[in-house]
Amino acid sequence: MFGLVPFAGRRNLSQRDSANPFALFDAMRDSFFHDDFPTANWGASSFKVDVKDSGDHYELTADLPGMTKEDIALHYENGYLTIAASRTESNDEKDDAGNYIRRERHTGEVSRSFYIDGIDDANIHAEFKDGVLQVNLPKTADTPARKQIEIH
Secondary structure, rough: HHHHOOOOOOOOOHHHHHHOHHHHHHHHHHHHHHOHHHHHHHHHOOOEEEEEOOOOOOEEEEOOOOOOOOHHHEEOOOOOEEEEEEEEEEEEOOOOOOOOOEEEEEEEEEEEEEEOEEEEEEEEEEEEEOEEEEEEEEEEEOOOOOOOOOOO
């Protein structure tokens, strides 16, 4: 079973190290920080988003490093803005004879939705540059003004 786990496993353990009950754990820890597998977790946590109220519009900024414009889908429906991103990554290593030593593929998806009501959806403008998605969400003219509610 351990042969399926993408870390160094037991192949780097010498006979002397195998007597150490923590040698396998140490190898896993070391491979986590030195192997390229953790890049597969790019979508394990959600991406960071800032939403700013600029008076007549909202400005949304989402950090999506390593993505391309084609990897991202943006939808506004029933007051919900949804940002979805998916990516497939492949890492191929071959020897000179063309026999595979290692082939890895990583696929991941992330999605976030925000309730932002009172948006003029016909005039939403989005731009993606250098891993940052910027969305301008203009407010509709008939958005009621917020009023202060007294707390008793």
